[in-house]
Amino acid sequence: MTDNIDAIMVGVNGVEENDQIYYENCAQLFPNIPLLQYKNIFGESYTAPALGVYAAAVCLQKGKIPEHLLLNKKTDIFFPRKILCYNHFEGKNHTFILLSKC
Secondary structure, three states: OHHHOOEEEEOOOOOHHHHHHHHHHHHHHOOOOOEEEOHHHHOOOOOHHHHHHHHHHHHHHHOEOOHHHEOOOOOOOEOOOEEEEEEEEOOOEEEEEEEEOO
16 A cells, blocks of 8 residues: 555654654655655644645645655655655654545
8 A cells, every 4th residue: 555655744843752753653654655744834733734734735736746845855756646644643643644636
C-alpha cells in the first residue's frame, strides 16, 4: 500500500520531542516517501491539522507540490495522486487521513 503514496503531510513544528515522533514513525512505516510540512505556513493551533489536510487537497487539485511544503527534499513531486496526512497529539493520539485524486 505504501508504494501508492506520493507524499506524507506531517505536523512538524520545530519542537524536537514533537518532531522526532514524526521522523521515527515515518522512517519505520513509510521509508523513502517524501515528507511535507504545513505548520511552517499555518503555525501551531488546534485547527492546524485541518489546514494541513486543506494544503494536501490543494496539492492534489493543482497537480504539484510547492517547494516550500517539502520537508525532506528527496525528489520533485509532480502530479501527486495520493497524500497521507499524519498528525499526533502529545505522542498519544495519532491520526492518518489518506487523500486521493480520482
